[in-house]
Amino acid sequence: xxxxxxxxxxxxxxxxxxxxxxxVISVGLSVTMGLMGFTNLAHGVFAMxxxxxxxxxxxxxxxxxxxxxxxxxxxxxxxxxxxxxLLYSRLYGASELEQVLFTIGLIFMSVAVARLIYGTLQQPVxxxxxxxxxxxxxxxxxxxxxxxxxxxxxxxxxxxxxxVERTIWGAMVRAAVDNRAMAQSxxxxxxxxxxxxxxxxxxxxxxxxxxGADIVAIQPTYPFEQLVYFLIVVSVGGLGSLRGPFVAAxxxxxxxxxxKYWLPEVGAxxxxxxxxxxxxxxxxxxxxxxx
Amino acid sequence: MKHPVGYNxxxxxxxxxxxxxxxxxxxxxALPDYLSMGARVLTYILFxxxxxxxxxxxxxxxxxxxxxxGLGAYVTGMLSVKLGVTDPFLQLLASAVAAGVxxxxxxxxxxxxxxxxxxxxxxxVAAVCLEIANKATHLTGGADGLAGVVVAxxxxxxxxxxxxxxxxxxxxxxxxxxxxxxxxxxxxxFGASLTGIRENRLRMEAIGAPVYARLVLVYTISAVMAGVxxxxxTQTNQVVGLNxxxxxxxxxxxxxxxxxxxxxxxxxxxxxxxxxVAQDYLAKQFPEYWFFGIGLLLVIVVLFAxxxxxxxxxGLLAKFRSMxxxxxx
Amino acid sequence: xxxxxxxxxLCKSFGALTVAADIDFTLExxxxxxxxxxxxxxxxxxxxxxxxxxxxxxGSVALGGEDVTQLAQAQRVKxxxxxxxxxxxxxxxxxxxxxxxxxxxxxxxxxGKWWRPANSYAEVRDExxxxxxxxxxxxxxxxxxxxxxxxxxxxxxxxIALGLRPKVLLLDEPAAGxxxxxxxxxxxxxxxxPKDIAILIIEHDMDLVFRxxxxxxxxxxxxxxxxxxxxxxxxxxxxxxxxxxxxxx
Numbered sequence: 001x002x003x004x005x006x007x008x009x010x011x012x013x014x015x016x017x018x019x020x021x022x023x024v025i026s027v028g029l030s031v032t033m034g035l036m037g038f039t040n041l042a043h044g045v046f047a048m049x050x051x052x053x054x055x056x057x058x059x060x061x062x063x064x065x066x067x068x069x070x071x072x073x074x075x076x077x078x079x080x081x082x083x084x085x086l087l088y089s090r091l092y093g094a095s096e097l098e099q100v101l102f103t104i105g106l107i108f109m110s111v112a113v114a115r116l117i118y119g120t121l122q123q124p125v126x127x128x129x130x131x132x133x134x135x136x137x138x139x140x141x142x143x144x145x146x147x148x149x150x151x152x153x154x155x156x157x158x159x160x161x162x163x164v165e166r167t168i169w170g171a172m173v174r175a176a177v178d179n180r181a182m183a184q185s186x187x188x189x190x191x192x193x194x195x196x197x198x199x200x201x202x203x204x205x206x207x208x209x210x211x212g213a214d215i216v217a218i219q220p221t222y223p224f225e226q227l228v229y230f231l232i233v234v235s236v237g238g239l240g241s242l243r244g245p246f247v248a249a250x251x252x253x254x255x256x257x258x259x260k261y262w263l264p265e266v267g268a269x270x271x272x273x274x275x276x277x278x279x280x281x282x283x284x285x286x287x288x289x290x291x
Numbered sequence: 292m293k294h295p296v297g298y299n300x301x302x303x304x305x306x307x308x309x310x311x312x313x314x315x316x317x318x319x320x321a322l323p324d325y326l327s328m329g330a331r332v333l334t335y336i337l338f339x340x341x342x343x344x345x346x347x348x349x350x351x352x353x354x355x356x357x358x359x360x361g362l363g364a365y366v367t368g369m370l371s372v373k374l375g376v377t378d379p380f381l382q383l384l385a386s387a388v389a390a391g392v393x394x395x396x397x398x399x400x401x402x403x404x405x406x407x408x409x410x411x412x413x414x415x416v417a418a419v420c421l422e423i424a425n426k427a428t429h430l431t432g433g434a435d436g437l438a439g440v441v442v443a444x445x446x447x448x449x450x451x452x453x454x455x456x457x458x459x460x461x462x463x464x465x466x467x468x469x470x471x472x473x474x475x476x477x478x479x480x481f482g483a484s485l486t487g488i489r490e491n492r493l494r495m496e497a498i499g500a501p502v503y504a505r506l507v508l509v510y511t512i513s514a515v516m517a518g519v520x521x522x523x524x525t526q527t528n529q530v531v532g533l534n535x536x537x538x539x540x541x542x543x544x545x546x547x548x549x550x551x552x553x554x555x556x557x558x559x560x561x562x563x564x565x566x567x568v569a570q571d572y573l574a575k576q577f578p579e580y581w582f583f584g585i586g587l588l589l590v591i592v593v594l595f596a597x598x599x600x601x602x603x604x605x606g607l608l609a610k611f612r613s614m615x616x617x618x619x620x
Numbered sequence: 621x622x623x624x625x626x627x628x629x630l631c632k633s634f635g636a637l638t639v640a641a642d643i644d645f646t647l648e649x650x651x652x653x654x655x656x657x658x659x660x661x662x663x664x665x666x667x668x669x670x671x672x673x674x675x676x677x678x679g680s681v682a683l684g685g686e687d688v689t690q691l692a693q694a695q696r697v698k699x700x701x702x703x704x705x706x707x708x709x710x711x712x713x714x715x716x717x718x719x720x721x722x723x724x725x726x727x728x729x730x731x732g733k734w735w736r737p738a739n740s741y742a743e744v745r746d747e748x749x750x751x752x753x754x755x756x757x758x759x760x761x762x763x764x765x766x767x768x769x770x771x772x773x774x775x776x777x778x779x780i781a782l783g784l785r786p787k788v789l790l791l792d793e794p795a796a797g798x799x800x801x802x803x804x805x806x807x808x809x810x811x812x813x814p815k816d817i818a819i820l821i822i823e824h825d826m827d828l829v830f831r832x833x834x835x836x837x838x839x840x841x842x843x844x845x846x847x848x849x850x851x852x853x854x855x856x857x858x859x860x861x862x863x864x865x866x867x868x869x
Contacts, residue, residue: 039407096352097553098597109582116583228414228418231411231414232411275411283403297715297717298745299718481731481734486714486718494705499697
């Protein structure tokens with residue numbers, strides 16, 4: 001009984017950690033889809049980039065962990081602004097097919113670049129000593145890094161939600177998601193709003209990729225292999241919503257961890273089956289508004 | 292060169308439509324050393340044609356078409372290696388049926404959704420197939436794949452030889468049949484209604500069309516074709532591995548079709564040829580740049596040449612005509 | 621006179637917002653009926669409820685005496701309900717002929733055939749061409765529909781709906797966004813429609829409404845304000861207040 005309880009706690013803990021990572025990465029995708037109607041399949045590229053930035057900062061440049069984490073957010077956000085202004089913005093009015101092809105092209109290119117620089121092997125994360133080891137809570141030991149990961153992601157999510165609910169920027173985003181034409185006509189500079197929102201969303205993906213580098217292996221095929229998870233989070237959660245993807249990400253994180261722990265043979269299939277079942281029941285996702 | 296269809300269009304064959312076939316026969320005699328690669332290109336043309344039917348005509352965007360291709364490839368491989376079924380027709384038939392069933396079942400779910408959810412589901416189907424092929428090692432050989440696929444002589448007469456001569460003709464004949472079928476379909480009222488769905492689903496529903504049923508039907512037909520193409524690939528290569536499944540081959544297929552031109556029928560004939568010839572030269576010399584190159588190509592096509600190679604030809608032709616027209620006026 | 625289309629206590633609300641409240645409405649056979657009301661009165665929602673694009677929260681819709689509330693859009697079309705859209709909803713890159721022929725083929729039941737070429741279905745093509753001719757745009761048949769001027773695109777909208785041989789035709793602002801000269805042509809085209817088709821027209825152009833309609837229903841905030849002949853409506857003080865007053869701004 002104790003063994004079962006302990007595995008239950010462990011699954012819940014690791015599941016939540018994975019779910020948090022999924023959310024921090026995917027939330028930007030949900031918002032850009034909802035706000036700009038842009039199908040950005042290359043979103044995982046930003047997460048991968050964040051992961052590589054963290055890994056390199058720690059291993060090659062011996063940059064302290066907190067600064068490395070900040071860099072993985074800031075550099076990715078900055079790069080995404082350049083990409084958005086130069087390339088993405090040309091395709092805002094384009095068809096879904098063109099956006100899909102364009103972003104698949106970006107995936108292919110980034111995979112090649114990652115291979116050139118880092119080779120095909122998974123990159124190890126050199127955590128600082130204070131994040132190694134165990135952390136005791138209620139008489140149980142938890143890996144310290146995961147505890148940090150959950151706490152830090154939680155803080156970021158809280159900051160994000162506060163930003164969207166309480167700031168002018170957030171109000172503008174919500175207005176533009178609801179009705180873009182109306183937002184424009186009341187003088188919201190949607191162009192700048194898109195750029196800023198895209199940068200924040202991409203930066204968060206970079207941060208998520210960096211935070212999760214320990215859980216989701218950073219390797220060149222990352223944008224291919226993880227894409228389906230990000231898309232599930234957004235589809236199940238509902239486009240343009242903040243809370244929906246959060247619930248979806250936690251559900252997926254916990255279910256996936258539980259299945260891989262208890263049913264390793266069929267683990268990966270259960271997520272897909274559950275996703276399909278859920279979408280048949282609610283085609284617009286858990287929190288999506290009906291199209 | 293844009294292939295006109297619909298109630299206005301003359302459906303009779305034009306002489307230009309024989310060109311791909313003439314070219315294929317010329318290749319057979321002129322490049323005897325390249326027949327294995329030629330046969331592979333032909334299977335990918337069939338595969339690209341199956342994608343063009345749903346993407347170019349019905350407007351269904353899929354990231355997982357390799358699921359059907361891969362299933363077809365594995366069914367033929369397993370039939371031969373595990374069950375000793377070596378008849379080429381039986382292998383094709385079994386692959387077609389398996390891919391068709393998968394297409395029907397998944398299509399019934401996928402066609403109820405749209406947008407990002409639809410993309411996700413197509414990708415998920417491909418991911419599940421890859422996962423199964425990877426895990427069910429006793430059936431599929433897992434990461435090692437299945438080697439030593441045996442294909443009996445066609446009609447007991449034409450042996451699959453080392454140089455790929457038989458394989459080349461076999462693929463060409465099957466491709467011809469597939470092309471004939473697709474051409475019939477896109478010129479028919481059914482094809483016109485698919486174009487209508489692509490152009491405006493809402494209006495299609497408002498004129499009382501059974502949109503969902505037609506989408507599921509065409510998705511299934513396309514899956515069957517992709518399955519047959521996969522079977523041909525296994526018969527040609529005599530091995531099958533995980534590289535026929537997942538997102539990468541689906542993405543590459545898209546590259547091929549986009550390169551040739553979407554919704555043009557003959558784009559599917561141009562794209563894979565360009566792709567595989569380029570792959571043959573570039574990927575061997577600069578393997579690390581190959582992926583970058585096809586990615587860059589996609590981006591450039593989307594930003595600057597939306598009709599692909601055939602679209603560029605159209606543009607040049609129109610310019611040439613207007614220049615000549617300007618000269619005489 | 622018999623009713624070909626009837627709604628009883630039709631309601632639709634999105635959350636707290638009620639966009640159709642207890643609408644009782646009757647369209648007689650062969651009617652020339654107009655539905656007017658200020659912006660946001662719920663006119664297009666009402667049309668969507670009639671066609672089945674939206675499901676009502678409560679109430680019923682009957683078509684030719686048969687309750688069709690539970691039927692999908694396609695089945696209502698088969699029972700003779702055709703519509704046009706307020707914003708052009710055409711098959712953009714297809715030819716004008718194809719736009720109309722798709723609907724005709726759907727009605728004739730040949731739209732799913734997949735062997736013979738579409739252009740060998742002469743009866744479908746001829747019927748589409750005849751329809752285009754009756755609206756005065758036969759010459760445009762081979763052109764890409766998006767290359768037509770807007771006014772002619774509006775006529776194609778109507779042609780598609782007529783290709784379904786509707787018993788009831790719902791015209792959602794057929795002259796919206798069309799210059800005055802061209803809206804005359806649309807009115808002419810409407811005047812020539814077969815008398816046995818019952819027509820419900822939603823329109824902002826009051827001139828057009830009063831020249832075309834024999835009966836008018838005024839909708840305000842999802843509720844029926846009044847029914848009546850055009851001259852009664854024109855005299856009605858409440859209508860002047862909510863509607864005609866506004867249109868004179």
